[in-house]
Amino acid sequence: MAYTAEISRANPSCFLFLIDQSGSMDDPFGGDSNRKKADGVADAINRLLQNLVIKCAKSEGVRDYYHVGVVGYGAKVGPAFAAPLAGEELVPISRIADNPSRIEERTRKVDDGAGGLVDQTVKFPIWFDAVAHGGTPMCDALARAQAILASWLQQHPSCFPPIAINITDGESTDGDPTSPAESVRSLSSDDGDILLFNAHLSSHRAAPVEFPDGETGLPDQYAQLLFRLSSALPPYMRTVAQQEGYGISDGARGFVFNADLISVIRFLDIGTRPSNLR
Amino acid sequence: MHLRAQPFWLPKAGNPVEDYEDAFWPRQTIDREVARSSFAVADGATETSFAGIWAEMLARAWCRGQLSRRRIPSSLPDLQRAWLSRVRSGPLPWYAEEKLRSGAFSSLLGLTLGNGVEEGAGTWHALAVGDSCLVQVRAGRLLSAFPLTSAEEFHSRPVLLSSNPAGNRNMGEHVLCVNGTWEGGDRFYLMTDALACWFLRSVELDQDPCVILDELARGEEIDPFAALMAELRASGSMRNDDLTLLAVAVE
Numbered sequence: 001m002a003y004t005a006e007i008s009r010a011n012p013s014c015f016l017f018l019i020d021q022s023g024s025m026d027d028p029f030g031g032d033s034n035r036k037k038a039d040g041v042a043d044a045i046n047r048l049l050q051n052l053v054i055k056c057a058k059s060e061g062v063r064d065y066y067h068v069g070v071v072g073y074g075a076k077v078g079p080a081f082a083a084p085l086a087g088e089e090l091v092p093i094s095r096i097a098d099n100p101s102r103i104e105e106r107t108r109k110v111d112d113g114a115g116g117l118v119d120q121t122v123k124f125p126i127w128f129d130a131v132a133h134g135g136t137p138m139c140d141a142l143a144r145a146q147a148i149l150a151s152w153l154q155q156h157p158s159c160f161p162p163i164a165i166n167i168t169d170g171e172s173t174d175g176d177p178t179s180p181a182e183s184v185r186s187l188s189s190d191d192g193d194i195l196l197f198n199a200h201l202s203s204h205r206a207a208p209v210e211f212p213d214g215e216t217g218l219p220d221q222y223a224q225l226l227f228r229l230s231s232a233l234p235p236y237m238r239t240v241a242q243q244e245g246y247g248i249s250d251g252a253r254g255f256v257f258n259a260d261l262i263s264v265i266r267f268l269d270i271g272t273r274p275s276n277l278r
Numbered sequence: 279m280h281l282r283a284q285p286f287w288l289p290k291a292g293n294p295v296e297d298y299e300d301a302f303w304p305r306q307t308i309d310r311e312v313a314r315s316s317f318a319v320a321d322g323a324t325e326t327s328f329a330g331i332w333a334e335m336l337a338r339a340w341c342r343g344q345l346s347r348r349r350i351p352s353s354l355p356d357l358q359r360a361w362l363s364r365v366r367s368g369p370l371p372w373y374a375e376e377k378l379r380s381g382a383f384s385s386l387l388g389l390t391l392g393n394g395v396e397e398g399a400g401t402w403h404a405l406a407v408g409d410s411c412l413v414q415v416r417a418g419r420l421l422s423a424f425p426l427t428s429a430e431e432f433h434s435r436p437v438l439l440s441s442n443p444a445g446n447r448n449m450g451e452h453v454l455c456v457n458g459t460w461e462g463g464d465r466f467y468l469m470t471d472a473l474a475c476w477f478l479r480s481v482e483l484d485q486d487p488c489v490i491l492d493e494l495a496r497g498e499e500i501d502p503f504a505a506l507m508a509e510l511r512a513s514g515s516m517r518n519d520d521l522t523l524l525a526v527a528v529e
Contacts, residue, residue, distance in 0.1 A: 006518055010292050057373040059327045059365075060296075097373050110379075111444035120379075123372035243435045274323050274383035274438040276445050 002192030003234045005160040007065050007268070013160040014067050014090065014152050015052065018141045019045055019128070020168035021074030026132035027169070027203045030258045038130035040201045041167050044260050045070065045128050048165070051265040053097040053125075062094040069148060070127075073141035075134030082127055089148055100125035138172035142180035149187050149194060161192045165261055166229075167199045170222030181229040192234065197254030198226040199261045208259035211241070213251035223257050230255040237267040243275065279393055279400055279462075280529040281315055283308040284495055286503040288521045291511055299323075299330035300470045300522040301384075303337035307498065316341040316390040319410050319522050321470040323383040323438055327374065328365040332382035332441045335361060340388035340405070347405060347455050354439075354446065361441040381442025385410040387468055391460065391528060398462040398529070406454045409436040411474035414458065415465040415488045420481050425454045429479035432471055466526040467491055472519035476510060495525035 007013050025038035049068070056065045069090040072080030079089050082101040106124045109117040145164050152162060164184055187194045206219040211233060215224045230253040233241070241248045244266060254264065284307050289298035299322035308315070318337035322329025335357050339345045344353040358381075366378065385408025394400035404412050406425040409432055414421040426432065437452045460466075465488075469477060480487035494503055503523070510516035 008292055053373050054376050055325060057327060057377050058297075059330075062373060098371070100372075103372055111447075114443070122379075123375060125372055239433075240435065243433060274326070274440070274445070275435040276383070276437050276440065276447070 003161065003236045005158060005189070005191035007160045009064050011159055012065055012067055012092075012156070014149070014156070014162035015069070016090075016145055016148060016162060016164045017045055017048065017068070017070045018145055018164065018166040018168070019070060019072050019080060020136060020138070020166075021072045021080070021131040022134055022136040022169075022171075022173070023074070023132055024136065024169055024171055025074075025130075029201055029203065030205060036130065036132065037169050037201045037203065038132040042128045042130040044167050044199060044201070046124075046126055047260060047262055048265065049096060049127055050125055051262050053093060055265055055268065056093050057097070062097040064092040064094050066093045067091060067152070068093055068096055071141055071144050071148070072131065073137050074131060077137055077140045077144055080128065082129070085127075090152060096127070100127050102126050135173035136168070136171055137174040138166075138168065138177045139174045139180045141166075142177055142184055146180065146183045146187065149184065153187060153189055156189065158190045161189050161194050163195045163197065163264070165197045165199065165264070166226075167201065167261075168226070169202060170200050170226050177229060178225075185231055193231070195231045195234070195254060196229065197261060197264060198230045198256075199259070200226045200255070200257045202258055204258070206258065209257040210259050210263070211246065211248050211252040212255060213249045213253070218257060227253060227255045233267075237264075240267045279313075279391065280311050281308055281391065281526065283315075283317060283524065283526045284498060286494070286500060286521075286523040286525070288504055288507055290520050291508070291518050298520050299333060300520040301330065301333035301337045302468070302522050302524050303334070303341045314390065314392045316343070316388065317466075317468055317524055317526055318386065318388040319468045319470055319524050320387070321385040321408065321410050321520070321522070326380060326383045327377035328361070329382040329384055331364060332361050333384040336384055336386045336439060337388075340386060345386065345388065345405070347453055350449070350453060355443070358441050358443060379442070381440045381445050383438040383440050383445065384408070385436065385438050385470070387412055389466060389468060389526070391466070391526070394459070400460050400528075402458050402460055402466070404456050404458075407449070407452055408438045409471040409474070411469050411471070411478070413467050413469070413474075413477065414460070415467065415492065416461065416463070418486070418488050418492060420488055421464075422458060423478060424456050426474065426478065429475050429482060432475040436471075460528050462529045464528055465492060465495065466528070467495075468522075468524040468526070470520065470522040472517045473521050473523055476516040479515075491523070491525065494523075495527065
């Protein structure tokens with residue numbers, strides 16, 4: 001049965017993020033004139049990495065359940081980690097945990113356990129700042145992803161299938177990304193096909209959409225194209241998502257519009273996750 | 279009553295012993311006459327930090343009478359403070375602070391056996407939060423299972439007891455209790471989830487897991503237990519997880 005391989009330090013899996021850094025990312029995000037799409041992308045990738053690190057953190061440190069890479073595409077296509085990880089393609093999650101480019105402090109409201117909310121100062125690691133420059137070579141980025149993941153699979157043929165997450169405003173400038181996306185999705189380990197998910201950040205003032213099962217209702221042609229490029233959520237993810245309270249149908253795909261994909265990290269199974277852990 | 283209790287445990291295959299995050303109490307084999315005795319197993323959640331310490335604190339607290347349904351609301355805050363003071367030491371990396379804030383989570387399964395009015399019989403009481411399970415076996419047959427009764431009820435998202443007060447909202451709904459009676463010769467097996475799931479599935483398949491556990495528990499050696507568990511894991515009959523069995527025989 002597919003998607004049942006154990007994710008462990010001896011048999012790690014892989015995450016590859018593709019982030020759109022093109023000039024169009026300078027446009028407003030979701031109709032909000034004060035916030036650019038590039039800020040939305042930086043925020044999304046920083047939060048995804050933060051959540052992935054926390055998922056793998058244990059009492060003694062961070063366990064290398066995943067190796068993680070980030071490919072930026074805009075004026076150029078290539079590894080996009082900021083220093084001190086600059087230039088590295090795939091990095092064990094423990095090194096990402098210990099090497100953010102800086103750590104900011106933010107305030108958030110948390111449950112005080114007695115029915116109220118209190119302000120809490122938390123550390124917020126930053127690996128990426130907003131970048132918006134050049135075209136949107138999405139085909140080239142997907143080809144790079146294919147090469148990186150093919151190499152990973154040669155070294156880890158029995159791993160839980162890697163997950164590639166593309167965060168973009170959807171307007172490819174180097175051709176139709178359908179075929180290179182298919183090449184990524186056709187890669188597989190002994191345990192199943194690679195999963196390609198897409199997060200579409202748009203200037204459209206439209207309601208967020210999470211894990212739809214069809215194109216109907218998606219606000220534009222770019223959203224519809226990215227939906228078609230996205231893998232279906234495998235049954236194990238649908239089961240966990242349903243346990244977490246998401247209304248997800250059998251044909252749901254790994255696609256979100258003007259929303260983040262943090263929930264995908266919650267869907268990963270590396271052991272018991274209490275349902276009352278929020 | 280005469281009680282004989284023997285713990286068996288193993289870390290997840292491929293993990294060092296230090297990574298074992300189940301817990302059981304008492305820690306030693308018991309073989310003596312008593313009027314009343316308590317036992318517990320607990321399973322610290324993989325995705326939380328310092329969960330093994332929390333699990334052990336819960337198991338020990340049950341055996342000291344601090345975690346009955348009535349006493350949980352008053353005892354938990356003390357245990358939560360004790361957990362925090364034990365795990366917090368000096369500055370921590372950002373991710374460790376975040377994990378501490380979320381708290382540790384663990385299942386708890388507690389059993390208390392007491393003498394009855396007549397010799398050779400008595401009563402028992404059990405409490406459970408989460409998916410660690412108790413089974414009562416008589417003459418090689420399953421008499422009752424608690425709190426889960428079938429293999430399909432197991433999944434990786436149970437509600438567990440948290441070291442963070444905010445994680446225990448509405449916990450009263452998830453604390454389950456049951457009472458029963460025992461006869462001389464009965465066996466009680468307290469198990470964490472992977473073992474309990476295998477046990478209940480084996481019952482459903484008419485594979486006599488009661489007899490297998492009865493034979494294992496008659497010995498005191500961990501080796502036959504480890505060998506059987508390795509075989510079950512290798513065949514895919516049992517999920518690779520920390521394993522704990524507390525076998526209690528009452529006469």
